[in-house]
Amino acid sequence: MKPPQFDYAAPATLPEALALLAHPDGDARPLAGGQSLMPVLAFRLASPRLLVDLRRIEGMDRIDIDAQGVRMGAKVRWCDIERDARLRTALPPLAEAIGHVAHYQIRNRGTVGGSLAHADPAAELPGIAVACDATIEVASVRGTRNIAAADFFQGALATALEPDELVTAISFPAWPAGRASAFEELARRHGDFAMAGTAVWFDLDAAGRAHNTHIGVIGASDRPRRLTAAEAKLDGQVVDARSIGEAACAAAGACDPADDLHASAAYRRNLVGVLVERALARALAGTRGGLAAAGSTVNRSGESH
Amino acid sequence: MNAPDTDILPESAAGDTPYIGRPVQRVEDLRLLRGLGRYADDVALPGMLHAAMLRSSVAHARLRGIDATAARAMPGVHAVITAAEIAGAPGRSVPTVPLRLQPLPCLEPYRQPVIVQDRIRHVGEVLAIVVADTLALAEDALEAIELDLETLPAVADWRSSSEDRTLLFDGTTTNCGVTFTAKRGDAAAAFAAAAHVQRERFMVQRQAPVTMEARGVVADWDAANGRLVVYGAAKVPFFNRHASAQMLGMPDSAVDFIEGDTGGSFGARGEFYVEDFLVPFAARHVGRAVKWISDRREDLMTMAQSRECEAEVEMAFAADGTILGVRGTAWCDLGAYPRTNGMIQPRNIPHFLSNTYRIEAVQIDSHVQFTNKGPAGTYRAPGRAETVMFCERLIELGAKAMGLDPVEVRRRNLVTAADMPWHFASVSPSAPESSGLSEADSGDYRASFERCLAEFDWQGKLALQGKVIDGRHHGIGIACFIEGGAAGPRENAKIELARDGSVTLYVGSTSVGQGLETSLGQIAADALGIPMSALTLLHGSTTYLHEGFGSYHSRSTVMGGSAIIDAAGKFKQALREAAATYLECLPEQVVLAGTEARSPRGRSLSFAELAKHETIQVDGTFSNHHHTWAYGAAAAHVAVDARTGHVSLVDYLVVEDVGRAINPLLLRGQLIGGTVQGLGGAFLEEMVYDTEGQMLTGTLADYLLPTAPDFPRLRAVITEDYPSPINPIGAKGAGEGGTIVAPAVIVNAIANALGEYGLNPTSLPLSPSRLWQMVEDARRARATA
Structure with missing residues (x-):
């Protein structure tokens, strides 16, 4: 070895x-x-x-949060994300997903840039990047370019990076307060790569209808991806058990998982449906909880848009 | 039982409170936790070189040629050793690995060559050894060795092995090495009289014993004196020393096997592996010290795997639930070769299918099938975990089919104190030193079962059986077990009073991480009547004693401890005799108090003072041709998410009667740790080979071990109701019980949780994917019905 x-x-x-x-x-x-x-x-x-x-290069290990959103340098480690309490409101799906990433020792060393460049189809951060419309910043002697996360991941362990290019940062658009979101995954053991996982979010209008629905999945395809067919089942609909069920069913139908040692393709497809259903239900419940807890939530939500 | 308060090396001598029975903290831990342990890889010798093994990447092939010319010419490479160098001359065969337990003559043609000479039989088999200045250079050179192979069709499972279309060994007519038959009473008559027969097919997966410390061997060749010192021994150093010395053509006395700290065994680490010969051979070949440390992938490929078997068994019941008999057939996939202890699993499966029950008629065949997979050996609870699952599942299913309560059926059939001594079915063939008969020493298996029901609150929890709460199906399950321990033939101990007054105890038992220095230290301190801190305990290495046997079959505490009792008695007699001269009294008048000898007239002499005049050395031994039988029961409460196949373990309780608990803290650790291992086998662990004999689980990301957060709620209750009558301590070997019973408990609990689907889990592991598929299949079957 x-x-x-x-x-x-x-x-x-x-x-x-x-x-x-x-x-x-x-x-x-x-x-x-x-x-x-x-x-x-x-x-x-x-x-x-x-x-x-890259250990001596300074300035690549910061998490910057401002009105534009969240920007993380490529050398930010999992433990940095875990400890940054601001992310719980600035990027809730990431804050929720981070607890699923590997183990203590790995979280002390593993980096954002490494995970993105490695592009494991079941890794959490690439899934969050795709689900949350992130932009990946890359650099080479030829200059810098920004790549939408959806275009960055091209297959299992395959990305849009040229051989001389380096991931330098990832940035996420601003996250309004009041947005409904949840992350769910199931792994064989805590810290393992997910058999499947999902990050979901949507904005609710005053009538309880979903807008801007995003449903991203990991472990269910050769790359992290959004399931637009499932999103379409929820967008413009009142979010309830029926519409959640339809979106979950569409999600299971839209993914294309493979068999491996740990789970069959049929199981993974089923699991995507179950996890999307549970994530959507929990996202909705979180919003209701927020509304019940503080009457001003809706107003604050409006301001931050 | 709650976590007991623990003593850290209590200073009181045994005169006040005996050490035996107290939860003394491990004396090993202070050393190990400070990084002062000395494992194989910590051994560094002057001029030491590093070895890497070229291992086969194909499962079955003829080796037509091997060209190491380029590798030998690489910088830093001292030698590339192949079968040609080991055989010594054309036409000569390389040595083969001996069988330690059950060395049946019929297995001779199947023995493993120490290196591939003409035929590869599994992925990972050694083709060449490179010895170089550094491990990196050695691994570079592996890539430069050219092989000429003729690949052969792989025999990848027991079924194709049993067809004998491809024979794996020249000069044989079958891939079935031996068939073990267990027999008791008249099975045909029992089945003819049955009111109900329950018949099932079971499958248990191949598992890997994963020790935290990978294997390692460091060999030092002393050319001037023609001596070899080999570090990295564990489990059975004396046997391995003898085997290695024979292959090297050296007398045993010229070879020392040194036991350092060992990071786990699980029955596999420390058995004789080819590297135990190859590394010493390499050291002698290059005339330098050579180190080889297995990496994780090598260990997964080559350490004795176990448990892969399929069985078709049936149980005959009378109308009242009395079990009349069991019969059936098992097929064990033992991989490429018989290991030193490889016959234990296929032999235990038929031997113990009757488990803790009064079953008068037994007739079971168990076939040993060789295939192109890693050679199998023992893995903690060998054969027992499998067969207990078969038995307990059959009882559960049979009782339900007859409309009886499975708990009542168990009660009706459990062996009680009145049935002792209970004889298990006899097994044949058996090697000459083992009679093939086993007889339980003492106990009341029903009492332990009742204790488990009560501690678990079985009656209270029954209300949850099959209920769906928050989307999860709840179920409870129970199973019983027996655990053989204390294998003979004997163990030895030596006690010395040295010139400086120190008392040193040497034992032939070995430590593989189980806390041996602590438990044997407690026994010795009590037997000698001195504080543990006044005693140094050394174990395992072949330099200490003329003979030792080691740690397997849950034997080290009982056998080593009993040898210590014998030695301690002789040591105290010797002390009295020596002290009497100086105390001017008769030996029988000398009173030993702690580390002092006293005369009736009040004179006293410390051991240290006595040692200035006389040193003492005594040998003790303990022979045993019977086994101890610890026993118990375990129960589990699971909550199953039928939509994802995820199982959470809500509660788990194991009760074991061990006769006498030397150290309840260590014992509880063995029970809980063993349980986790068994749960790993029930839910997670699976060594996967494809149809070409390729191993697909070559890392710990693929081979899933249980980790700390997986099973947090485990309880253990230790009882001491029936001390063993066959050793002076009264203890019964108890290192495997938790492992034995866990899969049986889990399959029963899950089947009960998912009773509404009629789920009948009979194969392991129960991964979420498989469990979900079973539920899906059951749903579909119901929809079409």
Whole structure:
């Protein structure tokens, strides 16, 4: 379990790192927390010529929250997200999902950029990114570009990144107070990759109708994705047991999971339906709870739009 | 039982309060928790080189050629060893791994060569060893070795193995190594007289014993004296030393196996593996110390797996619920070779299918089938976890089919004190040293069952049976178990009073992480009447004693402890005799009090003073040709989400009678830990091979072990109602009971929870996906009915 030989560099600045990643043979790989890359190297499934360690580069580990939304540098770790109480209102689906991400030791090292670039179809953050309309910022010696999360993930462990490009940050649009949301997943054990999971959210109008419905799923396809057929069942409808049931049924029908060691495709399809149903019901209940608890919620919600 | 208050090395000598029975905290922990343990990988020797194994990536092939020229030429590579170097000359065969338990002659043709010579029989089998300056260089060189293989069709399951179309061993006519038959009474007559026969087919999955510390061997060759020292021993160092020495053509006395700290065994770690020969061979070959540490993937591929079997069994009932007989057939997929202890699982399945019940007629065949998978051995609760599930499920189903309460049917059939000594079915064939007969020593299995019902509040919880609460189906289940322990033939101990006054105890038992230094220390301190802190306990290594047997079959406390009692008696007699001279009295007048000898006239002499004049060394031994039989019952309350197949364990309780609990804290740990292991087998763990014999579960992300948050609510009750009459302590071996009974309890509880669907779980593991599929199938069947 020793990696094949590689060269190692720990540049102090982003431009230096990008220059190293632009090496003509295209065989340099960035290293941050190492939670995905190191096992790949130990199993000798990859043998890059050069590892570019990002540990000395400053300014990539901040979580910035303002009126525009949430922006997280690529070196933000799971434990940073877990400890940032602001995210509970600034990006509730992420705050809820973070408790499902791996284990204590991994959360101390694993990073946002690493998870996005690795693109495991069952990972939580890529699912939240797609479900919450995030934009992924990438950089190379050729410049920077912003990629919509929906376009970034292209398949299992496949992304829109060019070989010389590095994920530098992810940004999420502002999250209005009062928006209904929930995250649900089921894994074989706590901290395992999900057999399936879902992040749902919608805005309710005064008549109790859903607007702007987003239903994202993980573990149910070769990449994280939104299930627009299910969203359409809820948009413009009064959110109740019937419309939730229809959306859940559509969700199960719209996903295309595969068999693996831990669950059959048929099971996963069923699980997506169950989890979407439960997430929508819980999202709705959360909104009602909020309304009951504070009469001013609706007003505050209006202001923040 | 609530978590007991614990003593940290109480200073009082045994004269006041005996150590036995007290929850003394593990004396090992202070050392281990401070990082001062010495595991195999902590051994670093001058000039030490590192070994890596080239392992087969295919399951079945002829090895036509192997070319290590390029690998040998790589910088830092000292040697590449293949079968040619080990055989020594063309036409000679490499050594094969011996059988330790049940060495039946019919298994000779199937023994495992220490390295592939001409035929690969499983993924992970060793083809070559590279010895290099660093492990990374050794692994680089593995990639440069060229193989010429002719792949053969893989025999990937017991069924294709039993067809014998592809024979795995030249010179044999069948892939069935042996068939064990358990017999008692007249099964045909019992079934002819039955009012009801319950027949089921069961499947248990292949599992891997995963120790926290992977295997490791460090061998040091002393060329000047022709001696080998081998570190990394565990479980059975004396047997392994002998096996390795024989293969190396060296006398046992020129080879030492040293036991360090060991991070777990589960029955598998410390058995003889090919690396126990290959690494010492490599050290002698290169004339340097050589270290090999298994990585997790290697351990998953090569450590003895277990439990894979299928069984078709039936139980005959009289109209009143009396069980008249059991009969049937089991097929065990033992993988590529018979391991040192590989016959235990296939032998235990028929032997103990009657479990704790008074079943007069037994007739079961159990076939040992070889396949192209990792070789199987024992895994804590070998054969027992499987067969107890078969038995307890059949009782549950049979009782319900007859309209009887399964609890009442158990009561009616459980062995009680009045039935003792109870004889289990005899098994044949049996190796000469084992009679094939087993006889329970003492106990009342019904009493333990009743205690479990009461502690669990079975009657109160019955109201929940099959109820749906907040979308979850609730169910309770119960099962009984017996646990054999204290395997013979004997164990040895030595006690020394050294010149500096220190008392040192050496035992042939080994520590595999179970807290042996603590439990044996308690026994020794009581037997010697001195504080535990006045005693040093050393174990396992072949340098301490002329003979030792080790830790398996829940034997180390009973066997090692009884050998200590014998040694302690002799040691005290020797002390009296030595002290009498200096105290000017007769030996029988000397009173030993703590670490002092006193005369009737009030003179006293400390051990330290006595040691200045005389050192003492005594040997003790304990022989045993019978086993101890701990027993008990367990109950579970589950809540099943039928829509996702997710099961939460609401409550779990296990009761075990151990005769005498040396240390209730450690014992409780064994029961709870064993239960978690059993629950892992019921819900999570599965070693998966595909039809080509490829292992698909090569990491701990794929092979799922239970972790701390998975089963938080477990209770254990320890009773001491029936001390064992066959050893001086009265203790019964108890390390496996929790594991044995858990799958049986869980399948019964889940079946009861999902009773409305008529669910009948008979195969493991019960993953959410499989459980949901069973519910779906039941729903569909009902819809079409």
